[in-house]
Amino acid sequence: MIEMKTPLVEMDGDEMTRILWQMIKDELLTPYINLKTEYYDLGLEHRNETDDQVTIDSAEATKKYGVAVKCATITPNAARVKEYNLKQMWKSPNGTIRALLDGTVFRAPIQVKGIDPCVKNWKKPITLARHAYGDVYKNVEIQVPGAGKAELVYTAADGTEIRETIHEFTGPGIIQGVHNTDDSIRSFAKSCFNYAIDTKQDLWFATKDTISKKYDHRFKDIFQEVYEDSYKNKFESLGLEYFYTLIDDAVARVMKTEGGFIWACKNYDGDVMSDMVSSACGSLAMMTSVLVSPSGVYEYEAAHGTVQRHYYKHLNGEETSTNSVATIFAWTGALRKRGELDNIPELMEFADKLDKATLSTIESGKMTKDLALITSMKDVTVLNSENFIKAIRETLDNM
Ligand code: NAP
Ligand code: MG
Secondary structure: OEEOOOOEEEEEOOHHHHHHHHHHHHHHHOOOEEOOEEEEEOOHHHHHHOOOHHHHHHHHHHHHHOEEEEOOOOOOOHHHHHHOOOOOOOOOHHHHHHHHHOOEEEEEEOOEOOEOOOOOOOOOOOEEEEOOOOHHHHOEEEEEOOOEEEEEEEEOOOOOEEEEEEEEEOOOEEEEEOOOOHHHHHHHHHHHHHHHHHHOOOEEEEEOOOOOOOHHHHHHHHHHHHHHHHHHHHHHHHOOOEEEEEHHHHHHHHHHOOOOOEEEEOHHHHHHHHHHHHHHOOOHHHEEEEEEOOOOOEEEEEOOOOOHHHHHHHHOOOOOOOOOHHHHHHHHHHHHHHHHHHOOHHHHHHHHHHHHHHHHHHHOOEEOHHHHOOOOOOOOEEOOHHHHHHHHHHHHHHO
16 A cells, blocks of 8 residues: 555546546555545535535645646536526636636647557657636727727826827728736746646747737747746756747647647647647547646646536446546646655656556557547457446556
């Protein structure tokens, strides 16, 4: 039995992923680890009972202990308010947690033999870091009805103004105002540099500063400033590179690399590029996701949702074949980080082994239905949710 020192913050969730959560703990964790967690039930019923206080408490606990693992949760919409008889339409737990930890989300495909990326030369995962604040996601827009003058006006606290003409319209058109803050960009930069050091990978960052000489240029300057002030020495001593280029150049280069680096993107670029990278690599169920705060707090989760459709089948007593890989990797990510912070090498080794056992189970041809549909392997065995986890346990025990 492996012993732990500091508890992990455990955030339980909803629907099919809540079922997988328990199976993973029972089959793959508690037989080997004396699991120490501080448990928060973020299942929708309990969030509703506590007026969502439990979500805030779990984020505060994450700040206190430093590492959390989160199950997928329902973000309520009108249908969910009715289904769960909610007091109100509670906010997205991920949004609440992200706001409290001020973090950046890093996502990377879990690559395995037999599930090959469409881009042939991608041998190693590309980690996408998306800035999650501002730009077009907090825009103000006007549909211009006809001729007139559009201006950009900033009024300082003391009343002084900065004024720029956007365009003298001679007919109808459109205008848009976007913003970001130095603080948010700086936090984003720090999270990216910390994560690069943590995972020993190069960091790429790209904007369109040749065209956007003030807005995008500010991003470039802040990254460079943060790099030189706090990270350059560390990067050099680890042999890592911080590389800035134009976004179109980055896109062209990414296609030709073999992967294995972090690609930091502005909000919109990150939205678009993370969907490109993940779909090129097969499935959302084969994607790790970790929220890293600029102060160095980590929250690990799966990139997919609660897999509602499978849950309803499960409730009907039907068999499901839900992929638990991303949720297993959330646990191993958190355990490995806990082991690193508390200096427990056995815990880190166990996390590595469980990752390996999961991937070699798939490589031996045993997998869930979603992967069976896209694999290049012949004669695979499709397992149900439970038997897939049991097959991983068998591989693990053989190791
Ligand atoms: P989803 O849970 O990601 O599932 C969408 C579809 O993708 C599933 O129906 C399934 O396709 C496939 N899929 C996703 N994960 C899979 C897995 N592990 N194994 C096999 N197939 C998988 O998205 P959703 O159904 O749109 O959303 C359900 C709930 O999740 C919503 O209430 C939403 O708010 C929440 N959500 C939470 C998070 C989070 O907590 N991080 C993220 C996104 C969504 P087939 O049905 O074709 O098999
Ligand atoms: Mg998107």
